[in-house]
Amino acid sequence: MAAQPKAPLVKPYLQLRKETAERDRGLREKVMTLEEAVTLVNDGDHVALGGCTLSRTPMAMIWALVRARRKNLSVSRSITSSEGEIMLASGACNHIVTSWFSQGIVWGVSRVMRHYTEKKLARFDEWSHMSLGMRFRAGAMGIPFMPTRSMLGSDVGRMRDSEVKKITCPFTGEDLLLLPALNPDVALIHVQRADPYGNAQMDGLQFMDIDIAMAAKRVILTTERIITNDQIRRTPDQTRIPFFTVDAVVEVPFGCAPHECYGMYEPFFDHLDKYAERNKGDVVKAMAAYLGEYYYEAKGWPDYLNKIGMSEVLDAARRGRSVFND
Amino acid sequence: MTKEGAAKPYTASELLAVMAARLLRDGQVVFAGVGIPLLAATLAQRSHAPKLTILFEGGVIGPFIVPGQLPPSTNEQRCTRRANMVLPIADVLLLLQRGYVDVGFMGGAQIDRFGNLNSSFIGSTDNPTIRLPGTGGGNDISSLTQMIVAMKHEKRRFVPDVDFITSPGWIKGGKSREQRGLPTGGMWRVVTDLAVMGFDDERREMKVLALHPGVELAQVQQNTGFNLLADKNLEHTEPPMRAELDVLRDLDPQRLYTA
Numbered sequence: 230m231a232a233q234p235k236a237p238l239v240k241p242y243l244q245l246r247k248e249t250a251e252r253d254r255g256l257r258e259k260v261m262t263l264e265e266a267v268t269l270v271n272d273g274d275h276v277a278l279g280g281c282t283l284s285r286t287p288m289a290m291i292w293a294l295v296r297a298r299r300k301n302l303s304v305s306r307s308i309t310s311s312e313g314e315i316m317l318a319s320g321a322c323n324h325i326v327t328s329w330f331s332q333g334i335v336w337g338v339s340r341v342m343r344h345y346t347e348k349k350l351a352r353f354d355e356w357s358h359m360s361l362g363m364r365f366r367a368g369a370m371g372i373p374f375m376p377t378r379s380m381l382g383s384d385v386g387r388m389r390d391s392e393v394k395k396i397t398c399p400f401t402g403e404d405l406l407l408l409p410a411l412n413p414d415v416a417l418i419h420v421q422r423a424d425p426y427g428n429a430q431m432d433g434l435q436f437m438d439i440d441i442a443m444a445a446k447r448v449i450l451t452t453e454r455i456i457t458n459d460q461i462r463r464t465p466d467q468t469r470i471p472f473f474t475v476d477a478v479v480e481v482p483f484g485c486a487p488h489e490c491y492g493m494y495e496p497f498f499d500h501l502d503k504y505a506e507r508n509k510g511d512v513v514k515a516m517a518a519y520l521g522e523y524y525y526e527a528k529g530w531p532d533y534l535n536k537i538g539m540s541e542v543l544d545a546a547r548r549g550r551s552v553f554n555d
Numbered sequence: 556m557t558k559e560g561a562a563k564p565y566t567a568s569e570l571l572a573v574m575a576a577r578l579l580r581d582g583q584v585v586f587a588g589v590g591i592p593l594l595a596a597t598l599a600q601r602s603h604a605p606k607l608t609i610l611f612e613g614g615v616i617g618p619f620i621v622p623g624q625l626p627p628s629t630n631e632q633r634c635t636r637r638a639n640m641v642l643p644i645a646d647v648l649l650l651l652q653r654g655y656v657d658v659g660f661m662g663g664a665q666i667d668r669f670g671n672l673n674s675s676f677i678g679s680t681d682n683p684t685i686r687l688p689g690t691g692g693g694n695d696i697s698s699l700t701q702m703i704v705a706m707k708h709e710k711r712r713f714v715p716d717v718d719f720i721t722s723p724g725w726i727k728g729g730k731s732r733e734q735r736g737l738p739t740g741g742m743w744r745v746v747t748d749l750a751v752m753g754f755d756d757e758r759r760e761m762k763v764l765a766l767h768p769g770v771e772l773a774q775v776q777q778n779t780g781f782n783l784l785a786d787k788n789l790e791h792t793e794p795p796m797r798a799e800l801d802v803l804r805d806l807d808p809q810r811l812y813t814a
Contacts, residue, residue, distance in 0.1 A: 307644055329688045334589060343686050346686045347686050353689075357690050358692040362644050378698065379698045383720045384720040385721055388680065405736075436614065496627065552635070552636070
C-alpha cells in the first residue's frame with residue numbers, strides 16, 4: 230500500500246466548516262440510482278452505516294459498493310452484523326469500528342469476523358456502544374470531543390489509549406474520559422420515507438442515524454419509498470434528517486434485505502440461517518460463493534430479491550407489518 | 556449439571572432464568588440484554604414485579620415482549636412492542652450515566668473472581684485464540700450501574716483473571732474500581748445453574764450466597780477456576796415453581812434460549 234498522509238484523529242474545525250460551507254445546501258432534487266450514488270464514495274473513505282445489528286441496515290447501498298469494487302473503506306456502525314462480514318469478504322472494507330461484531334447472538338461468534346481479524350487481514354476497533362454514539366454526537370455538534378464516565382478502568386478503554394484521553398474534571402476533580410469526535414466521509418442511511426430533496430422520516434428505532442447524518446461530510450439516503458415534499462410538510466415533526474445534510478436519495482424497496490426495516494419487514498430469518506450455515510466451513514470459499522451468487526451475478530436489486538425468493542420476501546413483510554397489530 | 560438423581564423437571568437455562576428473576580424487585584428500572592436476562596425480567600414482571608421497567612440498548616423504554624416473538628437482539632422491532640418510548644442509542648445509554656437505572660442485567664462468556672467480564676478476546680489481544688464479538692453496551696452498563704450476570708457455571712468460564720476486561724466488575728478488588736474512575740455501580744450478583752454469588756464487601760472477591768436445590772458447595776468449587784468464598788449463612792434456593800416455568804415456556808415456546 231502506498232503511504233498516505235495520516236489524517237488527524239479529529240477533523241480540524243475550520244476544515245469541517247469549510248467542507249460544509251462548500252456543499253450545495255439549496256432545496257434541490259437529488260434522486261438517483263444506486264450506481265450513481267456509488268460515485269459519492271471513494272476508495273479508502275470512512276463510511277458510517279445507519280441502523281443497528283439487523284435493523285435498517287443500508288444493505289442495497291452496501292450491495293452497490295461491493296459490486297462497484299470499492300476498496301479499503303473504514304466502516305463504523307453501532308453494532309455490526311452480516312453486512313460487516315460481506316464488506317470484509319468482498320475486500321470493500323479492511324477496518325471495522327464498532328461495539329459488537331457478529332451476525333447475531335442466535336448464530337454464535339462470527340467465523341468470518343474471526344478469520345479476518347485473527348489473521349490480521351482487517352482491523353476491528355472496539356468501542357463501547359455509548360462511546361461510539363458519543364463520538365458521532367460530538368461530530369454532529371461540531372465539537373472535538375465528548376466527556377463520558379464510561380470505558381474507564383476497562384481494557385476496552387486501554388486498547389483505545391492512543392485515541393482517548395483521561396482527564397481530571399476542572400469543576401469537580403473527577404476522572405472523565407474524552408472521546409474524539411467522529412466525522413465520517415460518507416454516511417449510508419436507510420429510511421422508510423424521504424422526499425426528493427432528502428428530508429427523511431424514519432419509524433421505530435433511530436439508533437445513531439441522526440447524529441451520523443449531521444456528522445458526515447456526505448450522506449447517501451436510501452428509502453423504501455419517495456414521497457412528495459408536500460407530504461413531508463404535513464408531518465414535519467416526523468422528519469429526522471433535514472434535506473441539506475443529504476447528497477443522494479435512492480428509492481430501494483426492501484433495501485435492507487435480508488435485514489429488517491421497522492413496520493415494513495422483519496429479518497429474513499430463513500435466508501440468514503442458510504447464510505450462517507454456509508459459513509460453518511471454509512469461510513473464504515463460502516463467502517466468495519455467496520457474493521458471486523447474490524452480489525456479482527444479480528442483474529439488479531430486484532434480481533437480488535428474486536434470488537432470496539418471493540416466499541421469504543412475503544413472509545418478512547407479513548411479520549414486519551405485525552407491529553401494527555397491537 | 557448435577558450427575559446424581561433423577562432428571563429434573565426443568566433445564567439448566569430455565570433454572571437460571573427463574574433464579575435471576577427472583578433477584579429483581581418491583582419498581583426497578585432494569586437494563587436487559589436478550590436471552591436469559593430478558594426472559595428473567597419478563598418473568599419478574601409477570602410474577603412479583605409488575606411495575607418493573609425494561610430498557611433495551613437499542614433505544615427502548617418499557618416494552619412488553621410478545622410470547623413466541625422473542626427479539627433476535629436488542630435492536631429489532633420486536634423490542635419495541637407496547638413500549639412507552641423509543642429514543643436514540645446514545646440517549647438510552649445516557650440514562651445509565653444520569654442514574655435512572657437500578658440494575659444492568661446480562662449474560663457472560665467469561666468472568667473472574669472480581670466479577671470482571673470478558674466478551675472480547677480469548678488469549679492475548681495481539682494473537683487471540685478467539686476474537687469474540689466485543690462489548691456492545693456491556694462496558695457502558697457495567698461501568699455505570701449495579702450488575703446482575705446470568706451464566707452457565709463452568710470452570711473454563713470462571714477464571715482467576717479474565718484475559719481482557721470488557722465489562723468492568725470490581726477490577727482488581729478492594730477500592731480499585733473507584734480508583735480507576737468508576738465511583739458507582741459494580742457487580743452485585745452472579746447467577747448460575749449451580750448457585751447465586753455476591754462479592755465480599757472489603758476484598759470484592761466472589762462469594763457463594765446460596766446453593767440451588769441438590770447442589771453442594773464442593774460441586775460449585777469444582778466448577779470454578781479460583782477459590783470461592785462462602786457466606787457464613789449459606790442458603791439454599793427454592794426449586795423453580797410450576798407457575799414460573801409455565802411463564803418461561805409461554806414466552807419461549809421454541810426453546811430458543813431455554814433449551
